Amino acid sequence: METTDIHVAVLPYDYYADRPNDTMGLARTAAIIESIRAEATNAMLVDNGDFLQGNPMGDWIAYERGMKEGDVHPVVKAMNVLGYDCSTLGNHEFNYGLDFMFKVLAGASFPFVCANLTKGQLAASARDDDLYMAPYVIVPKTVKDGSGGEHQVNVGLIGFVPPQIMVWDSRHLTGNANTRDIVEAATAWVPQMKEEGADIVVALSHSGIDSNRTERMENASLFLAGVEGIDAVFTGHQHLVFPGKSYEGIDGVDAGKGTLMGKPAVMGGFWGSHLGLIDLLIERDGNAWKVVSATTEARPIYERVDGKNRPLVESVAAVEESVKDEHEATLAYVRAPVGETSA
Ligand code: MN
Ligand code: MG
Numbered sequence: 001m002e003t004t005d006i007h008v009a010v011l012p013y014d015y016y017a018d019r020p021n022d023t024m025g026l027a028r029t030a031a032i033i034e035s036i037r038a039e040a041t042n043a044m045l046v047d048n049g050d051f052l053q054g055n056p057m058g059d060w061i062a063y064e065r066g067m068k069e070g071d072v073h074p075v076v077k078a079m080n081v082l083g084y085d086c087s088t089l090g091n092h093e094f095n096y097g098l099d100f101m102f103k104v105l106a107g108a109s110f111p112f113v114c115a116n117l118t119k120g121q122l123a124a125s126a127r128d129d130d131l132y133m134a135p136y137v138i139v140p141k142t143v144k145d146g147s148g149g150e151h152q153v154n155v156g157l158i159g160f161v162p163p164q165i166m167v168w169d170s171r172h173l174t175g176n177a178n179t180r181d182i183v184e185a186a187t188a189w190v191p192q193m194k195e196e197g198a199d200i201v202v203a204l205s206h207s208g209i210d211s212n213r214t215e216r217m218e219n220a221s222l223f224l225a226g227v228e229g230i231d232a233v234f235t236g237h238q239h240l241v242f243p244g245k246s247y248e249g250i251d252g253v254d255a256g257k258g259t260l261m262g263k264p265a266v267m268g269g270f271w272g273s274h275l276g277l278i279d280l281l282i283e284r285d286g287n288a289w290k291v292v293s294a295t296t297e298a299r300p301i302y303e304r305v306d307g308k309n310r311p312l313v314e315s316v317a318a319v320e321e322s323v324k325d326e327h328e329a330t331l332a333y334v335r336a337p338v339g340e341t342s343a
Helices: 026-039 056-065 074-082 096-103 183-196 221-225 317-322 325-334
Strands: 084-087 136-144 149-159 200-205 232-235 263-268 272-287 288-300 303-304 306-312
Touching: 026 074, 026 272, 026 317, 056 074, 056 325, 074 317, 074 325, 084 149, 084 200, 136 183, 149 183, 183 200, 183 221, 200 221, 200 272, 221 232, 221 263, 232 272, 263 288, 317 325
Parallel strands: 149 200, 200 232, 232 263
Antiparallel strands: 136 149, 263 272, 272 288, 303 306
16 A cells, blocks of 8 residues: 655645645545555555645644654654555655754654665765665565465565755755666665565655656656566656556556556555555465566545545544644644735
8 A cells, every 4th residue: 555745634624725625634545544454464555755745734843843852743643643664755855954854754653765865976886875764674574365374475665766856955955965866776776675585576666657768767667667576666756646547658558457567556646635556466486476466546535526526535533633733733823814914
């Protein structure tokens, strides 16, 4: 399961309009997460980045309340309730600077991975890069088979950020970081994951889908899927839905089935609008595991009927509760007068 581009939309509430909005909210996506956990024997949950900036709750924390040592950011509080297995970083995680970002990450009860963000200059070879984050994690996941037997599958999760953060957040990052081409980083690190025993390799790609391969490309998920050893790709960043019509007619993309270069892939909209789901059927293959078949789906939290948005799920109370105080404070923040005019 993937959430992506949450942008601090924990609640189904539009702070700019100051009213509820049924098209958004991780608290709603959480209801789909719960139902999938109930229906699937084995499940994992990842976030694909861009969780930290994008609405007044995020701005209120960054510009008004701040992050003291030990504070937990509201979006991370909500994510901790949901029990993520892993997350990668999106470009917007860098908007408030590196110090702020690392204070936020420290509050998470799950690991972050990013294979193409370096502290200094790029090394001659990607595997010698001095990275800020772990490039990947290998999670030993106990799974149940069809007849109830238990097995351990080592699930490798590797993350990527668009290299363009060096331009978009140059005031924070120039002299403090560098980024490597996504496909180049994957080509270097995935073989090491396999050497370390990853049975299945899943990419957390905060990057969209584009048909033209260019150096340091922003939306590299199609070509990332072509890297040998990668079994599935979670995408994001473009705030679109995959499988879906937006991506029809691109070479290497099956926009109906939800594959990139034949590998299962998904993009779960934005602000919690969809849960991205990749369902892998895996089979023992000697000492390893292989993916036999896969289906992908972006499951929406609302539908559009007669020009109106109708929710398909109710909010999960525990997620709503986790940000209750910050929600109230954000309402006070957006409702505060900024000035007066007689005209
Ligand atoms: Mn985004
Ligand atoms: Mg993004």
